[in-house]
Amino acid sequence: MSKIDQAFTDKLFADYQANAKYRALENAVSHNGLLKSLENRQASADNDFAFSIDLTNDEVANQKASGRCWMFAALNTFRHKLISDFKLENFELSQAHTFFWDKYEKSNWFLEKVIATADQELDSRKVKFLLDIPQQDGGQWDMVVSLFEKYGVVPKSSYPESVSSSNSRELNHYLNKLLRQDAQILRDLITSGVDEAAVQKQKENLLQEIFNFLAVNLGLPPRRFDFAYRDKDDHYHKDQNISPQEFYEKYVGLKLEDYVSIINAPTADKPYGKSYTVELLGNVVGSRPVRYLNLDMDRFKELAINQLQAGETVWFGSDVGQSSNRQSGVMAAKLYDLETALDIELTQDKAGRLDYSESLMTHAMVLTGVDLDADDKPIRWKVENSWGKKVGSDGYFVASDDWMDEYTYQIVVRKEFLTAQELAAYEAEPKVLAPWDPMGALASK
Numbered sequence: 001m002s003k004i005d006q007a008f009t010d011k012l013f014a015d016y017q018a019n020a021k022y023r024a025l026e027n028a029v030s031h032n033g034l035l036k037s038l039e040n041r042q043a044s045a046d047n048d049f050a051f052s053i054d055l056t057n058d059e060v061a062n063q064k065a066s067g068r069c070w071m072f073a074a075l076n077t078f079r080h081k082l083i084s085d086f087k088l089e090n091f092e093l094s095q096a097h098t099f100f101w102d103k104y105e106k107s108n109w110f111l112e113k114v115i116a117t118a119d120q121e122l123d124s125r126k127v128k129f130l131l132d133i134p135q136q137d138g139g140q141w142d143m144v145v146s147l148f149e150k151y152g153v154v155p156k157s158s159y160p161e162s163v164s165s166s167n168s169r170e171l172n173h174y175l176n177k178l179l180r181q182d183a184q185i186l187r188d189l190i191t192s193g194v195d196e197a198a199v200q201k202q203k204e205n206l207l208q209e210i211f212n213f214l215a216v217n218l219g220l221p222p223r224r225f226d227f228a229y230r231d232k233d234d235h236y237h238k239d240q241n242i243s244p245q246e247f248y249e250k251y252v253g254l255k256l257e258d259y260v261s262i263i264n265a266p267t268a269d270k271p272y273g274k275s276y277t278v279e280l281l282g283n284v285v286g287s288r289p290v291r292y293l294n295l296d297m298d299r300f301k302e303l304a305i306n307q308l309q310a311g312e313t314v315w316f317g318s319d320v321g322q323s324s325n326r327q328s329g330v331m332a333a334k335l336y337d338l339e340t341a342l343d344i345e346l347t348q349d350k351a352g353r354l355d356y357s358e359s360l361m362t363h364a365m366v367l368t369g370v371d372l373d374a375d376d377k378p379i380r381w382k383v384e385n386s387w388g389k390k391v392g393s394d395g396y397f398v399a400s401d402d403w404m405d406e407y408t409y410q411i412v413v414r415k416e417f418l419t420a421q422e423l424a425a426y427e428a429e430p431k432v433l434a435p436w437d438p439m440g441a442l443a444s445k
Contacts, residue, residue, distance in 0.1 A: 025341055038341050039325065043332040047398045051369035051382045053308050056080050059090055060395030062388035065167040067137030067444035071098045072386035073315050073364040074144045078153065078252045080313055080368075086251065087231035092156040096165040097244065098144065099137075100218045101151045103171075105284045106135040107179060107210045111203050112285055114183040118190040129280065129435050134179035137168055138444025139283065141315060141364075141412045145256045146287035151221075152244030153252065158225040164217035171217050178213065182206045260418065260426050263292040263410050264300045265439055266351045272296050273422070275430040278440035292439065293418075293426040297405050301378055304367055306417045313368045313384070317410035317443050320363035323403060329392020331383070331407070332400040350406055354438045361409040364443035365397070378404070409439075 016022055028037040058080060063072050075093040083091055113130055120127050164171040189202055227247065228238040239250070263276070270276060276292045295303075304314050324331040338344045353359035369382030381399045389395040399408075415423060433439055 021341075035325075035336055038336045038338060040332075040334055040337045043335045043400070044325075044328060044330050047330050047332055047380050047400050049382070049393045049396065049398055051371040051380070053305075053372065054369035054382060055308065055311065055313055056083075056368050056384070057394075057396075058083055058384075060384060060389050061092055061095070061386050062395075063095070063386045064161075064388075065169065066099075066165060067168065067442075068095055068099055068165075069386055069445055070139040070141070070317075070364040070443040071095050071102070071144055073366050073443075074141070074148075075153070076366050076384060076386065077313050077315055078254070081254070082251055086229070086237075087233060088229060089232060091229075094154045094156045094159040096156075096161050096218060097151070097154045097159040097221055098147050099165050099168075100159075100214055100221050101147050102139065102143075102283055103135065103175065103214050103218075104207075104211060105147065105150075107175070108203075108207060109283050109285055110134045110179055111182060111186060111206065113280060114186050115190065115199060115203070118187050126280065126435065131180060131183060134176045134183070136172065136442065136444060138442030140281070140290050140442060141259075141261050141317075141410070142288060142290040143283045145259075146282075146284035148248060148256060149287070150284060152246070152248040154222060154225060154244045154247060155227055158222055158227065159219065162218050171214075175210070175213065178206075178210060182210075258415050259412050260415055260423075261290075261292045261410055261412055262300055262303060263294050263439060264297050264350075265294050265354060265409065266296075266349075267354050268351070270294050270431075270439070273425050275426050275428055276433055276439060277430040278433045278435065278437060280435040281440050289430075291426070291430055292410070293422060295422070300408075300411065301401075301404065303413045303417050304411050305370055305372070305376075305378065307413045308367065308370055310414075312414070313366050315364060315412040316367050316408060317361040317364045318399075318404075318408040319359045319361060320365070320407075320445055322359060322407045324397075326387075326391050329383075329385075329397035331397060331403045333402040333406050334400075335403075357438070359407065360438040360441040361443055362441065363445035367411075368396070377401075 025037070061072050061076060063069055072095055075095055075098065079091060079093055082088055110130065117127050117130065185206065186199060186202065189199055222244070224241050224243050226238065226240045227242060228236070230236050272294050274294055276294060277289050281290050304316070307314050323333055323335045325335060338346065348356065348358060365386065366384040367381055368384045371379045373379055378401045380401060381404055383397040383399055385392060385395055385397050387395065418426065
C-alpha cells in the first residue's frame, strides 16, 4: 500500500497554481457553487417547453417533504383521466389514503419476512437488509397497483393531507423503531419454540399497535364517503355512501392488469427480452410480485411514444438528480460542462453507472408529452413532476432525449403495445434478482 508523499502533493500545488484557468474557475465556483458556475447555457436553450404531443397542463400536485412520488405519479395518471372524463377542475385523488394503506401493508410485509428469515443469523445479509430499513416511503409501480386493487382510491377532499403525510420524517423514524422492536419480539418468540399460530397471534397484536399509530398520525381512512362536485358545465353531481373500491371502479375504471413495467438495464447480467423480479421487494402480502421486461432503449422509448400518441400519459422512473436543474426544470445530459472547465471527463456508460452504484431509479414522474422530429424520433420529453408549481415551468420539467437514454430506467405501458414475443417474455418465469440489485430501487424522491 503506497502512501501519499509530500513531493507528490507539492507537485499538485505547483501545477494548479500554474494553471490560470483553474484560478479563474476557483473564483467563480467558490462564490457561486459548482453547478451554477458550469451550467451549459445552450442546453437550456435547446430544451424549451414546446412539444408536438402535449396531453395536459393540469395543475401539478406537491408531495412536499415525503417520498411518495411513485404514488403521486400513479394517481396523477388517473387524475388526468378523471378531469377529462368528468369535466373536473383542479381535482386530486388522495395521496394520503394510499400512503396510510402502504404503511400498514409494508409493516405486515416486513413482519412476515422477519418470520420467514428467523432461522438465519442476525448478521446474515438478508436479515441485515430487512433491518436496515424496515419500511420507507418509496415504492414501485406493481406495489401501488396492489394498493389500488385492495383499497381503491378516494378524492383528496375525502381524506386530506396531514402533517405526517406531507412531512413523513417523524412518522418513519418511530414506525421503524416499532418494527425493529417487533422483529426482536417475533424472533425471540420463534426461538422459544412456540407454534406458528402463537407467532401469528403475536404478529396481529403488533399490527394493532401499528394501525393505531398510523391512524393517530394520518387519520382513520374512510370506509365509505360522499362525493359531490360541480363540473365545468356547471352541472352538480353527487354520489352518496360510496366505498373507495366502488369509487375506483366508477371514476377511474382502468384495468390495472393491462399494464406492464418495462425497464432498460443494459448490464451484462440482465439480457434484453427477459423478465425479472426482485427478492424481498413488495408491500402487500399475497399480491402480484414486482415484474419487469427488460428492453433496449430504442424500443423502450417507442413504447412510451405509442402510449402518448394514443392519448395516455406514462408513469416512469428515473434518476432525477443526475444532470438536472430543479429550479428551471431542465434535465439534459450535457447540462453541466465539467470537461471543458475542469478537464474532467465522465466516461461511465449507463451499465457502468448501474454496476458501480453511481445511478439507479430514485424518482417517479409522468411523461405527458414529447416533441418529435420529421422522422417521428424524440427530441425532448415533457414531464409532470410532483414537487409543486414553484419549480420548472409551473411544476413541469423537460428532459432531453439523451437524458432519457442515460437516466431513465422504467416505464409503465399498456400490454396492447407489446409484440406477441415481448408479451410472452414478460409473462415467462422471471429471473429473481437479489434484494440489493439496482433494479430493486424504490422511487422515493
